[in-house]
Amino acid sequence: MIQSLRLYSGLTLFAYVLIHLLNHSAGIVSPELMSDFSEFTTEIWQFPPLEILLLVSLIVHFLLATARLTSRRTLRLRTSEWAQMILGLCIPFLLFRHIIATRVIELGFDVSSEYERVLLDLAVFIPFQGFLQAVSVIVVWAHGCIGIHFWLRVKPFYPKWRNALGTFAILIPTLALAGYAAAAAEIIRRTEEGGRKYVFGVLEAADVNQAAISFYENALTPLTIMTIALALAPFGVRQIRQTIDRVKRGPMLSLPNGRSVRVPPGATALEALRDAGIPMASVCGGHGRCTTCRMHCGSGLDQLAPPGQIEAAALKSIQAPRGMRLACQIRPQNDLAVAPLMPPNATARDGRRPGGLSGSERQVVCVFIDLRDSTKLGERKMPYDVLFILNQFFAEMTEALRSTGGYYAQFTGDGLMALYGHETEDTDRTILEAFEGAAEMLRRIEGLNEHLKSELPHQLRIGIGMHMGKAIVGEMGPPGRENISAIGDTINTTARLEAQTKGHGVPLVISKGLFDLGPIPLPENAVLHEVALRGKDQTVAYYALDKMPDLTQRKR
Structure with a gap:
């Protein structure tokens, strides 16, 4: 259930970002075309039910992602997993200024968020924020694409479509940044030619007022501190949990080569093995979908909790015999003898094969x-x-x-x-x-x-x-x-x-x-x-x- 919420909330946010970037690409022609296209793209999300869905998805996705980070017993992750995590934690810091300067002051102070006014802010008044906005496009899109990759790579059709999707993943932000840069350059040209008359004309048309400006300026410092704290908090909570776990004595995993690994309280077998430096396959990142972390459990199997819905479905799909469990899903409470059944470099295709052990x-x-x-x-x-x-x-x-x-x-x-x-x-x-x-x-x-x-x-x-x-x-x-x-x-x-x-x-x-x-x-x-x-x-x-x-x- 939790994994499904995280997945679908992420897909909702990705859909919004995709539409937003497609709208940006219209800037290659003109800022006016961006505004015209927005009536059929971004403004659709201002319909109250969709806006509520978007807001709830944002909150749920962030909370579930940080909760997963907090609950991790090890940070021995693949480079792609580290990239997704770091990029995700940077997003609130990069985007809060843009959100305040657009939707928040639009709702609170009746300031129009037409593209011409927003581009004037980003290209002329606060160019640093304009640079951050360009960076945020790359960060948000890369974070979403990595997540989509993790979700799809266990699907049988993915290898066939991977190159096409990769091309799409590069083309979209390239066009968006090109449109953003072209529209910003056009606004700078109009400012140089029209001077104060042009600038004040845009501000008056957007109903920009001193109250909105003061609100924006006063919100910068506390929200900067808050977004940095949100990014660092999961690591702090995780460190506190690890300190508490060191006091407790966890169960032991016994491997075929005679080595034993202690499992921190509440950790999965996959986390314990990785933390001990033992390579383990896990194509799906520990979500119970790829079955590449499958292992045979010997003595201690009867003390394990029965498979949950996700693990049971995955084991059924490969016709797993009794004793086979997924390392990413089991949380041993007692000593357990285990034997990994796939090499550390196993692929998603390997994970779709039958159990191979009866x-x-x-x-x-x-x-x-x-x-x-x-x-x-x-x-x-x-x-x-x-x-x-x-x-x-x-x-x-x-x-x-x-x-x-x-x-x-x-x-x-x-x-x-x-x-x-x-x-x-x-x-x-x-x-x-x-x-x-x-x-x-x-x-x-x-x-x-x-x-x-x-x-x-x-x-x-x-x-x-x-x-x-x-x-x-x-x-x-x-x-x-x-x-x-x-x-x-x-x-x-x-x-x-x-x-x-x-x-x-x-x-x-x-x-x-x-x-x-x-x-x-x-x-x-x-x-x-x-x-x-x-x-x-x-x-x-x-x-x-x-x-x-x-x-x-x-x-x-």
Whole structure:
């Protein structure tokens, strides 16, 4: 509702500005043509219902815009967002003199606001105000165009019409300023030729009186102070709110890479992440329209407030599965695990794509397998020979997974990622199958070395990392090419555990948690290692093994 009010009030004001600038362009011909055109353009807005609508739109739009600025928990904004905000805050300061000198004294003192009288003020009596008026044309128009751009850029038709609308956005103020300059030059010429007689003739025809002049002069100082205060007030209120928020302890957002971000009380997840310096896509500027800030919510999802009308409509439009929410709309009150689902440079077109993820949080065993010395293999063999060897390797690894209940989830160049347990709740069985799968891979590598002995410049070796934990498992990937895979901290940790096999010179690195949870006993003389893996703040405990544990034994 609030966003709609801000949008429609802005569109009302933009319509008035557009008509006003079109009227200015008539000044290219003469000031009289400007006055003649005004009967069909600007004077229409003096019809009481339209004038009330315009005034209400002005007040509502300014209040909602400043309220949004005040409520922001972070000012990490795009350049275009900063430009729109600064330009908007400058508008009251730039326009209040013009409003007083035209409509206010016209209503209060019966002074006519014909273009000739107004141009005489701006071009002859107060040229500084004439300069400010030209600047205000650019500021007001640019502010409105940026707002229109933010509104339309999530629309499917916008890319096709963007260039045409951009041309229109440049042409209108150019013609308006040209008409304003030409009409002002004509008034200056008439003043020089007609002298005092011309000037007093224009003033008398407009019924300019001393009371109106005194009112204008007396209003300048207090209104200047007030407009500057209005521009600075949102920043002051925001600073006070931030000071209060620092005293409170907000909830934490947990990211897949192990990083945690504190959410200021009342802030959206998008604001908290941006304030922490984490890039997040948000094409629509946080209005819940583009869905590019979509994220999957894990633990803590049940404590989130249900989607509001705007978020619900946006999620429905992309057929979002359970657990997907928009970072710009959720305001966590409790700790929440999140995983952004789009890159920071996602476009509006990306946001219109379906969710791309239909899954759930599950307890899985993740296995990363990497072929050692594949670079040396490429140096000593022809490309087609390397391709043949790699195809044989992947065929053997895939068969090892198939025979032990594993799932080939991801191809990683010279390795792969496998999942166990994504279709079962039996933890013991899942862990046992994962160990059997790793053992089968090692056996098949030995068999492949024997089979390809004449083709290989060196023995094939693999490194296997194994870990168990919760991950988001489901269909993900480009539209039409989705496959079952997984994301989350468990996956990242497993990949880093596999990398430890190189440093230890062993084929297996298995997390301590996998032995703690499963039925396979720890081998004798196994040494526990605990390190902070790359990209993680917390340490991870694991065992580096040079051979498989005895799978025939079971914990008692």
